[in-house]
Amino acid sequence: MKKSDYKIHIIGAGISGLIAAQVLENYGYHPKIIEATNTVGGRVKSDIVNDYILDHGFQVLLSEYPAAKKYLNYQALDLQKLVSGAVIFKDGKTQKIGDPFRDISLLFPTIFANIGSTKDKLKILKLNTNLKKKKLQEIFNTDEITTHQYLKNYGFSENIMNSFFKPFFSGIFLEPNLETSSRMFEFVYKMFGEGHAVIPKEGIQAISNQLKNNLQHTTFLFNTPVQQVKNNSIILNSGQEIKSHFTIIATEASNLVSNLKNQETEWKSCDTLYFEVPERTLKTPIIGLVAEASTLINNIFYTTSVKSSTKGKQELLSVTIVKEHQLKESDLVNKVTSELIKYCNIIDAKFIKRYCIKKALPKLSNLQYEISSTETQLTSSIFLAGDQLLNGSLNAAMISGERAAMGIIKTLEDGLIVDELTSEY
Numbered sequence: 293m294k295k296s297d298y299k300i301h302i303i304g305a306g307i308s309g310l311i312a313a314q315v316l317e318n319y320g321y322h323p324k325i326i327e328a329t330n331t332v333g334g335r336v337k338s339d340i341v342n343d344y345i346l347d348h349g350f351q352v353l354l355s356e357y358p359a360a361k362k363y364l365n366y367q368a369l370d371l372q373k374l375v376s377g378a379v380i381f382k383d384g385k386t387q388k389i390g391d392p393f394r395d396i397s398l399l400f401p402t403i404f405a406n407i408g409s410t411k412d413k414l415k416i417l418k419l420n421t422n423l424k425k426k427k428l429q430e431i432f433n434t435d436e437i438t439t440h441q442y443l444k445n446y447g448f449s450e451n452i453m454n455s456f457f458k459p460f461f462s463g464i465f466l467e468p469n470l471e472t473s474s475r476m477f478e479f480v481y482k483m484f485g486e487g488h489a490v491i492p493k494e495g496i497q498a499i500s501n502q503l504k505n506n507l508q509h510t511t512f513l514f515n516t517p518v519q520q521v522k523n524n525s526i527i528l529n530s531g532q533e534i535k536s537h538f539t540i541i542a543t544e545a546s547n548l549v550s551n552l553k554n555q556e557t558e559w560k561s562c563d564t565l566y567f568e569v570p571e572r573t574l575k576t577p578i579i580g581l582v583a584e585a586s587t588l589i590n591n592i593f594y595t596t597s598v599k600s601s602t603k604g605k606q607e608l609l610s611v612t613i614v615k616e617h618q619l620k621e622s623d624l625v626n627k628v629t630s631e632l633i634k635y636c637n638i639i640d641a642k643f644i645k646r647y648c649i650k651k652a653l654p655k656l657s658n659l660q661y662e663i664s665s666t667e668t669q670l671t672s673s674i675f676l677a678g679d680q681l682l683n684g685s686l687n688a689a690m691i692s693g694e695r696a697a698m699g700i701i702k703t704l705e706d707g708l709i710v711d712e713l714t715s716e717y
């Protein structure tokens with residue numbers, strides 16, 4: 293049989309599914325992606341509303357992600373850098389902190405900011421140095437504790453914990469208490485320290501679109517939810533059965549495969565609200581953190597503070613909420629609007645759209661950096677991918693997709709799976 297004749301299906305056109313397709317293509321196969329929605333991207337999508345780009349939840353690419361460097365063409369994405377720091381809104385004051393080694397304009401504000409003691413600032417330098425030296429695999433081999441405990445063990449003061457670490461990393465982990473594994477903290481901190489947080493000029497979906505446009509021999513079935521995956525066949529919601537030599541499930545598999553019924557992934561959710569405002573209170577592209585225990589708002593970002601391919605009439609503000617709440621949308625908008633006035637001095641914010649993302653990041657323990665191709669294999673013909681196998685990041689989604697594809701390739705080419713012993717990451 294010719295390589296292109298194998299029926300290889302990928303369920304899910306998110307980042308992990310798109311990378312799996314690319315790797316299969318690189319080896320001469322012609323996969324087919326079956327996707328429930330009408331477009332690629334999964335969690336990495338954007339809409340255009342009133343000429344503003346609205347990402348489905350505020351998210352950034354960390355430019356040092358090893359897998360992103362391998363699979364993305366950064367130049368074509370026209371990546372826009374965020375300032376390495378944050379503006380903190382606390383006790384009626386606005387203060388800027390950041391990494392003066394990377395952005396000299398942050399030197400004086402950081403020294404004078406009343407956020408943390410001098411001891412805290414020295415500890416941050418120590419953390420930077422330690423994590424620069426620590427290899428990624430080493431990070432994921434270290435015993436995990438909660439990030440909160442990790443920072444306490446490091447000796448950081450309550451002040452810097454509440455004013456900086458908690459709001460900043462809550463916005464990344466999408467949970468307010470820093471219960472996320474210390475492995476994720478070290479990983480993300482290292483990536484921030486060694487590279488930049490960036491957003492493509494055309495919005496986050498440009499990443500998904502680029503991956504899709506690179507595919508030459510992959511076909512897509514959109515608007516086609518899958519109901520069940522069996523060995524050598526896929527049952528669609530429509531009842532239709534599709535024959536498949538190999539299937540990669542590039543999404544949560546527990547609902548699709550009968551023997552995984554009790555292994556459902558738990559998820560963290562968030563809300564991102566977009567507002568149109570007449571002017572920016574933060575002139576540079578920097579994240580604003582509301583460091584108050586009682587607020588719903590976790591962070592704000594003026595998406596129009598970076599260059600974008602299309603520009604609305606005024607400025608666009610994204611507001612992210614990570615705390616659980618039971619508010620209906622109109623009450624949520626009212627509460628957020630009044631918090632914007634009270635804590636950030638942002639008046640005249642006109643609500644545009646809300647993204648309530650129920651399954652934003654997987655809630656995981658024993659986080660892993662990578663997975664061998666053998667470990668992605670569930671049955672003789674079913675392989676698994678998706679960030680929920682490793683850790684909630686674009687990097688993990690890419691690695692998982694690559695490894696699932698390699699699992700199929702090795703099965704076909706070697707007749708057996710040979711585990712890779714050395715990691716290229």
Ligand SMILES: Cc1cc2nc3c(=O)[nH]c(=O)nc-3n(C[C@H](O)[C@H](O)[C@H](O)COP(=O)(O)OP(=O)(O)OC[C@H]3O[C@@H](n4cnc5c(N)ncnc54)[C@H](O)[C@@H]3O)c2cc1C
Nearest residue numbers: 304306307308328334335349351352518678679685686689
């Ligand atoms: C608000 C938010 C902020 C984030 N911030 C960051 C960040 O700053 N940095 C970072 O690195 N990562 C971030 N992430 C995480 C990152 O987006 C994900 O790790 C990554 O997109 C996961 O890709 P995936 O392919 O594993 O899954 P998904 O993107 O979930 O893709 C799964 C695909 O499968 C499809 N599908 C599901 N079920 C079926 C079915 N039955 N039949 C057919 N198709 C199906 C879905 O429609 C979807 O397209 C963030 C995520 C969110 C939501």
